Amino acid sequence: MDFSWMAWTLPTALFFGTIICLLVAMGVWEYFRPGGSPRIGLLRFETTRGDRLFLSLLGSAFISLAWLGIVGPNLWWALALCLVYAVFVFRFV
Template sequence: MDFSWMAWTWPTAIFFLVIFAMIAGMGVWEYAVPGGSPRVGILRFETTRGDRLFVSLLGSAFICLGWLWATDLTLWYALIVCGLFFVLVFRFV
């Protein structure tokens, strides 16, 4: 595939494909087990699986932006922090 018309790189394309796959996976999960088991976590309001996915994606974006601002280290380390954040959001929010 040639992404030169949009000046995309393969990592950028993979990033968006992973986001798409996560949203599609959540759709399949919702179809298989409807309802999403809403629960009240540490934020003290009811969230569903989709809400927690959105919060984890948004938080991960801010983690990566903060990482770029605060350090010259590679973003792979930020990805580890984002993965931990993702697990914590789905566990406690």
């Protein structure tokens, strides 16, 4: 297979590697503590750990895209904002 068409830079590989690690960690967590600890948070509907992970990843994508459009390509502060957002989602949603 020829993957020369893909732009696999170190940041790209780290990004996808991190997402894979998150999904594996959530799968292991679900295996040892099944049920996903469903709860009703700010959104007023029941969410599980997987739902909250999805919402945090989706919101982080929008935060990063907005940061690129408004501020520019320096994404370190956007990463910090995404981490704060993810903590908020897992805590209150």
